[in-house]
Amino acid sequence: MPDTAMPLPPSAGEATTRPRRRLIVVAPWPYHPACGIGGGVLCFELLRRLAHRFSIHFLCFDQVPHDREAGLRALGALCDSVTMVPLPAAEGGLADKWGQLSQVPLRLPREARGMRSPAMAAALSRLARQWQPDAVLLQFPQMAQYADDAAGAPVVVDVQDAALVSRFREWRSTEGVARRLTRLVAWLAWFRYELHWYARADGLVALSDNDHGVLRSFFPDRPCLLSPVAAEPRHLPPRGRDGYAAFIGNFDHAPNRDALEWLLGTIWPMVRRAMPSLELHIAGPGIPAWAADEARDGVVIRGFVESLDDFYGAARVALVPYRFGGGTKIKALDAMARGCPVVATPIGAEGLGVTPGVEMEVAGDAVGFGAAVLRLCQDEGAAMRLAEAAHRHLARHFSWDSKVALLAGMLEEIGATRREGAALTPPAG
Template sequence: MQILFLSRWYPYPANNGSKLRIWNLLRALGRRHTVTLVSFVDPAEGTPDLEGLRGIVSEVHTVPWREFDPGSLRALVGFFALAPRWMVDTFSPQMAETIRRVLHSQKYDLVIASQVVMGAYAGHFENVPAILEEVELGVYFQKQERAVSAFRKIRHSLTLFKLRLYLRNLLKRFSGYTVVSEREKGLLEGMVSGSERVRIIPNCVELEDYRDIRMPKRENSLIYAGSFRYDVNYEAMQWFVGEVFPRILAEIPTAQLTITGDPAGKRIEPRTHVMQVGLVPDVRPVVASSMISLAPLQTGGGTRLKILEAMALRSPVVSTSKGAEGLEVRAGEHLLVADSPQDFAAAVIRLLKDETLRESITEAGYRLVEEKYSWQKALIFFLKWIETIPTGSLSGISQLETRHVDDDEKN
């Protein structure tokens, strides 16, 4: 097939969770189909690395991304639009024109729009069958639930109302949609009809990318790998550094915390034993050398690639319940889970001090990734599914397993 893939994130280098998912999807698609990539690029990241995609996609077209500006004229006009303000403000006429131009250049069998932000361009798909990949809604519901003031609750309720109206109209333009977890599937089905079009493609890892990364552990080292462009990551680190880490240092004064990922102009207040190193060329050795990986997330949706990556790199994980949400994990077996500052600190201290427990958690986490969160397995289903979309054979699609690939599908 000729596939047009639309991405909010330029996928190489794959240095955040969204990019990792897109990168692995593109690698799989490129092995069986001819793929053209149209992607936003962040001007702050410099010139996109085209060589990194050589042999994976046949063409690359890029458009500069402009971050949401709440004070812009378009954002103010967005108060009166049916779509959420951020979608009104970030919509790019240049991206719309690029999509139209590429679609007119040759015949395409399928459009894959990655994330809701790219779904906004569905009106320019020229009647080519399309799927909306990785619809994430959980974060919007959580913002409403966690609002502490009446004003914020009303504001987030209005955003949800507009998003619901917007998606009901938008999703009619797509032949199918993917989500990363059962919870996200339930949220989507609560907004729109047509559950037979929804497929769960969980976030996974390509184990071959991690298998040979073996590093000696740094004594009492902790790591958090997450871009602060995603507010959930910044919020998580503010909570951990402010409320949890001092409790750990009181018990283990030599503990060291490393924070990697794009700081996006946001800095954690300088503290003893905390290093915010920003983007690194390859985060895998840093994670592999850490005694514990952290996932102290308070909000957000989907499933956490940072947890799966840590497990694949044999770095045991301590997470909040929210951080582990969407993963088929058992607390105390695959990772430790705690939600209060006291309990989270106690879990980290326990894991640092107990080598037997660390080894047990490490091995169980790695086996879990092998069995349930390997792209090799998930992509077999994804590829089989998308190849039915251009034919319109939805009845055939609905007969496929929607969560994990059964043994008979692997052959």
């Protein structure tokens, strides 16, 4: 078993003799260190640490972009049980068209509809009745639709990326009447979906200040925890002048596809004209076929990469060119942890608490973004100062110990509240 699949030792001062609470985690896919999705890697690292406080029963769909068996092995080392449910077959033809038209009145956006599964609902109910968990943690918005299937157990939704924020931004940034109408319908569907299902939960978890504020505004009577992303800073590697510009993401995710389109269509041509020797390396699952057409302009399509340490270690600068999206951009944190200087848009820097020009270059337009890339590639001293400041910022503000303690405390408190309420309720009849 690789080291990355093993539980971490308890943190200093953590009680190891107290009985562990029971937690069911419900996810869209099996998490593991090489799953190819930043959110999945982050959630796996969270599981590693929660496993010292909870007996975890993991439930997910049987889908993963990379190495399913590695995922099963990694989860098996952490969890008391792992249950995988087949992903529903994709709808086509008239059924898909009806789904697109009906997503607003039915409160069922396309991504959530693709994960609507009676088998998943039944599996969650069965596990909840069998294990009587202290809490059920539903991770990612598309899994919130199972809030009523926990057999009475308290439910917390780990929102990760509030679609009512990110899809609104997507609509605002879209051009063209037809495309804007499509994006507006998608946002309205997500808006109705999240308003309904988040209100059914006993608690909510947000990754970014912005998402946290929005969720608290819409759900003032629900406990809402701000639980920022966390990372472990690595050793800062030396960087030369022969590295590349790096962009990585799961390109099945709409904000990543849009960022790639903007990067290749507008930003990169300007950078390439000013610095013809610089290459752009694109990595991650789901890279669209049209991106290959740009390979002749110094663009290298890497696809899945086994090691983020190697990918960012050989890069001169990391790019986070988001025009919309919610939550916190984990790829920015990953690069900062590995000493790679970052250029991001304001949305790409959201939730990181950075000062533009100190820990990260931040630019909201294509010209400014391209100029920042060139500045860091041409001034090694500036790039190193930025990377070192980002490294220090990460160590101060993105501690795993703090994140785990706050989340575990919320889960335990919600479970205790439910148990106390049940004890005070007189038996029926």
